[in-house]
Amino acid sequence: MAMNYNAKDEVDGGPQCPPGGPAKNRRPDNTAFKQQRLPAWQPILTAGTVLPTFFIIGLIFIPIGIGIFVTSNNIREIEIDYTGTDPSSPCNKCLSPNATPCYCTINFTLEQSFEGNVFMYYGLSNFYQNHRRYVKSRDDSQLNGDSSALLNPSKECEPYRRNEDKPIAPCGAIANSMFNDTLELFLVGNESYPTPIPLKKKGIAWWTDKNVKFRNPSGGESLKERFKGTTKPVNWVKPVYMLDSEPDNNGFINEDFIVWMRTAALPTFRKLYRLIERKSDLHPTLPAGRYYLNITYNYPVHSFDGRKRMILSTISWMGGKNPFLGIAYIAIGSISFLLGVVLLVINHKYRNSSNTADITI
Amino acid sequence: TLCMAYKHLTSKEYEEIDRRLFEARTALQQREEKLAHVFQFIEKDLILLGATAVEDRLQDRVRETIEALRMAGIKVWVLTGDKHETAVSVSLSCGHFHRTMNILELVNQKSDGECAEQLRQLARRIKEDHVIQHGLVVDGTSLSLALREHEKLFMEVCRNCSAVLCCRMAPLQKAKVIRLIKISPEKPITLAVGDGANDVSMIQEAHVGIGIMGKEGRQAARNSDYAIARFKFLSKLLFVHGHFYYIRIATLVQYFFYKNVCFITPQFLYQFYCLFSQQTLYDSVYLTLYNICFTSLPILIYSLLEQHIDPHVLQSKPTLYRDISKNRQLSIKTFLYWTILGFSHAFIFFFGSYFLIGKDISLLGNGQMFGNWTFGTLVFTVMVITVTVKMALETHFWTWINHLVTWGSIIFYFIFSLFYGGILWPFLGSQNMYFVFIQLLSSGSAWFAIILMVVTCLFLDIVKKVFDRQLHPTNTEKAQLTET
Numbered sequence: 101m102a103m104n105y106n107a108k109d110e111v112d113g114g115p116q117c118p119p120g121g122p123a124k125n126r127r128p129d130n131t132a133f134k135q136q137r138l139p140a141w142q143p144i145l146t147a148g149t150v151l152p153t154f155f156i157i158g159l160i161f162i163p164i165g166i167g168i169f170v171t172s173n174n175i176r177e178i179e180i181d182y183t184g185t186d187p188s189s190p191c192n193k194c195l196s197p198n199a200t201p202c203y204c205t206i207n208f209t210l211e212q213s214f215e216g217n218v219f220m221y222y223g224l225s226n227f228y229q230n231h232r233r234y235v236k237s238r239d240d241s242q243l244n245g246d247s248s249a250l251l252n253p254s255k256e257c258e259p260y261r262r263n264e265d266k267p268i269a270p271c272g273a274i275a276n277s278m279f280n281d282t283l284e285l286f287l288v289g290n291e292s293y294p295t296p297i298p299l300k301k302k303g304i305a306w307w308t309d310k311n312v313k314f315r316n317p318s319g320g321e322s323l324k325e326r327f328k329g330t331t332k333p334v335n336w337v338k339p340v341y342m343l344d345s346e347p348d349n350n351g352f353i354n355e356d357f358i359v360w361m362r363t364a365a366l367p368t369f370r371k372l373y374r375l376i377e378r379k380s381d382l383h384p385t386l387p388a389g390r391y392y393l394n395i396t397y398n399y400p401v402h403s404f405d406g407r408k409r410m411i412l413s414t415i416s417w418m419g420g421k422n423p424f425l426g427i428a429y430i431a432i433g434s435i436s437f438l439l440g441v442v443l444l445v446i447n448h449k450y451r452n453s454s455n456t457a458d459i460t461i
Numbered sequence: 462t463l464c465m466a467y468k469h470l471t472s473k474e475y476e477e478i479d480r481r482l483f484e485a486r487t488a489l490q491q492r493e494e495k496l497a498h499v500f501q502f503i504e505k506d507l508i509l510l511g512a513t514a515v516e517d518r519l520q521d522r523v524r525e526t527i528e529a530l531r532m533a534g535i536k537v538w539v540l541t542g543d544k545h546e547t548a549v550s551v552s553l554s555c556g557h558f559h560r561t562m563n564i565l566e567l568v569n570q571k572s573d574g575e576c577a578e579q580l581r582q583l584a585r586r587i588k589e590d591h592v593i594q595h596g597l598v599v600d601g602t603s604l605s606l607a608l609r610e611h612e613k614l615f616m617e618v619c620r621n622c623s624a625v626l627c628c629r630m631a632p633l634q635k636a637k638v639i640r641l642i643k644i645s646p647e648k649p650i651t652l653a654v655g656d657g658a659n660d661v662s663m664i665q666e667a668h669v670g671i672g673i674m675g676k677e678g679r680q681a682a683r684n685s686d687y688a689i690a691r692f693k694f695l696s697k698l699l700f701v702h703g704h705f706y707y708i709r710i711a712t713l714v715q716y717f718f719y720k721n722v723c724f725i726t727p728q729f730l731y732q733f734y735c736l737f738s739q740q741t742l743y744d745s746v747y748l749t750l751y752n753i754c755f756t757s758l759p760i761l762i763y764s765l766l767e768q769h770i771d772p773h774v775l776q777s778k779p780t781l782y783r784d785i786s787k788n789r790q791l792s793i794k795t796f797l798y799w800t801i802l803g804f805s806h807a808f809i810f811f812f813g814s815y816f817l818i819g820k821d822i823s824l825l826g827n828g829q830m831f832g833n834w835t836f837g838t839l840v841f842t843v844m845v846i847t848v849t850v851k852m853a854l855e856t857h858f859w860t861w862i863n864h865l866v867t868w869g870s871i872i873f874y875f876i877f878s879l880f881y882g883g884i885l886w887p888f889l890g891s892q893n894m895y896f897v898f899i900q901l902l903s904s905g906s907a908w909f910a911i912i913l914m915v916v917t918c919l920f921l922d923i924v925k926k927v928f929d930r931q932l933h934p935t936n937t938e939k940a941q942l943t944e945t
Contacts (some may be wrong), residue, residue, distance in 0.1 A: 136766065138860040144941055145854070151925045157916065168909065176909040219828040223821075229550035230833045240892040244885070254890065306829060313885065365836035366734055369821035372829055413828075418906040420822030425909060429814075432917055439924055446931055 158437030194397035213384035223370035237273035246316035269330035284398035299374035305358035317350040395430025475588035522693035524556035533782035550630035553580030570603040601629040635663035711790035744839040758866040
């Protein structure tokens with residue numbers, strides 16, 4: 101069309117508008133966002149900016165690593181394996197017991213005294229609490245006290261769901277395989293008879309587990325009535341409402357039970373068993389000396405090459421004895437410092453050639 | 462070009478001409494020849510008045526654009542339908558051919574053998590003279606002869622010429638040339654620029670087709686991948702927008718593989734410790750939300766807004782374009798770097814957490830123990846923080862949006878986890894994650910471990926980047942330094 105031909109329209113890229121019509125402009129907005137002209141910070145990772153960071157990391161990490169390492173070294177820990185596979189071990193007779201329950205005693209000596217609160221753990225090896233079928237074999241609503249789930253546990257608990265035509269409470273493989281050894285600790289003192297060490301069984305499970313996640317079913321007066329219509333898990337000796345005589349540690353809210361139900365991450369694990377509280381006077385909680393451990397050996401691990409042990413440990417703010425964290429901090433700190441020095445040398449040597457910024461074609 | 466001439470005719474001569482024309486026009490046989498005969502009879506003894514010529518002005522800044530394309534390492538070929546002399550003079554005037562170049566010609570070949578002989582001669586001339594730059598002129602008929610039998614030889618000659626001009630090209634031949642280049646051994650990426658309807662087949666054949674909205678109508682623009690208004694805009698299109706998009710997309714692809722390698726490898730490593738029973742390390746909600754909620758926004762904003770060099774610098778220094786040639790950022794080498802980085806990070810996450818827990822020692826100040834979900838959450842937390850900070854390390858252009866999504870993603874992860882583990886959700890079958898995250902955060906050892914693992918992972922990467930920039934800086938990196 102010869103009329104109204106305007107080269108400027110072509111440049112603008114808009115469509116030819118008919119003469120006299122409204123101009124339809126498809127041009128995008130000229131805002132900073134749409135034209136990608138937003139103000140921005142443009143950092144560049146050069147040697148100059150990174151060098152101080154390396155030195156700072158080195159200077160911060162190494163003392164932290166030393167501090168953590170020293171803290172970890174001050175933690176006392178002792179492990180007593182009582183599986184009894186070795187024929188010379190006192191617990192060997194319990195591998196194929198003549199009479200249940202089997203009792204055995206292990207003597208051990210503490211070289212150094214344990215100060216502060218001492219924590220007693222039981223440890224298992226080669227026990228895969230993290231197997232997928234095992235981990236999902238539980239019913240959290242039943243354990244929360246839901247009455248419908250109590251009598252009708254979830255299908256995940258199969259095959260530990262019903263027994264003798266009654267629902268199992270608590271259902272599932274995790275509950276069924278609960279650890280049931282009893283450990284008692286005695287100090288062989290100067291007197292002829294040994295003193296038992298008082299073991300506290302409260303405070304071993306997470307507070308939220310005991311008070312929120314695990315609840316006994318509501319109902320009648322006694323716990324036995326509330327669990328009416330259910331039966332105990334297959335491998336248990338006593339039903340769940342007879343786990344402890346104290347009412348606030350009985351039933352589902354028994355702390356040993358709760359600790360067992362928190363499945364461990366790795367096949368070698370330990371779980372908190374008892375607390376030994378510090379004494380109010382200045383004596384150490386566990387003085388150095390000879391002790392013996394009385395074990396009621398109920399839990400069979402020999403068939404799958406598992407091992408059982410008892411661990412006594414003190415605890416710091418960072419938990420148990422863990423040299424790894426301290427060593428790792430020291431290692432990373434020193435590597436960082438070293439690389440900072442290397443970078444400084446390289447930067448100095450190449451200072452001249454790296455600063456010219458012409459580009460060769 | 463036209464020439465104008467005149468002659469006077471008497472009325473008798475006119476009637477003679479009229480009669481002959483009428484006969485020729487109404488002849489039943491051999492009309493064409495008879496008409497030509499008559500016109501020859503008429504057009505004699507004319508007096509020349511003058512000649513007209515039409516100059517098609519070059520658009521402005523074409524010379525600079527072609528020069529920039531050459532500096533960027535892009536080989537420029539001109540395919541035109543004009544005749545030989547016109548094409549050569551246009552090439553010279555627009556900077557495609559230099560005056561110092563040695564122009565080789567493959568025109569007016571009539572037979573196959575002649576064409577082959579000429580090609581061999583050209584190849585010999587190129588081999589003899591290395592110093593000078595060569596340009597090649599081919600016309601349509603010779604091209605079809607060469608393509609029929611001697612493709613390899615022809616491509617050999619073309620490869621060694623810095624500029625090629627093809628004249629007298631039919632539209633389909635233009636597309637054929639592009640096809641030929643596309644399948645040549647180096648498999649180069651082709652871009653076709655045209656403004657007329659005769660360029661449409663070429664535009665559609667090339668990898669990238671660009672149409673210029675010009676005086677010849679909108680056909681080319683309609684059939685192209687990108688339409689621009691002037692030829693000079695090509696330089697901004699390629700060197701600024703093209704460069705930006707390439708960097709963004711290449712980093713997007715590499716980062717996506719990297720973060721998923723980081724995500725899945727610890728799951729795989731955990732199988733060695735759970736009897737290969739496919740027990741998941743992370744809770745299923747985390748599995749679902751990782752790619753969507755926790756790590757998607759930073760890379761999205763990066764690939765929309767990243768500008769690793771200022772646009773003005775890019776446009777003024779076309780040689781920077783060579784840094785991304787041959788798909789360098791998606792090459793095997795770069796891919797291996799990202800993947801190995803992903804694997805090493807995943808190993809650090811998993812085994813760092815593994816050795817921290819060790820023989821499953823307590824990490825809490827009250828001696829209580831963690832379970833498998835806390836272990837998995839520890840690995841997951843370290844991972845989310847590391848991949849997000851890795852993205853932050855890759856970003857050169859920090860707008861307020863980048864800050865918001867990067868730090869916001871990490872903060873969102875923490876808030877979501879606190880919220881998710883904060884109550885017993887009634888509709889969930891299993892309450893695995895109840896209070897797990899808060900317990901994890903209340904352990905001093907866990908915090909120290911998180912900081913240590915994040916620093917260790919990124920430390921290696923920062924070291925590599927800084928050493929590379931110090932010892933072998935690329936042109937891009939030098940350009941980044943100059944503007945600050």
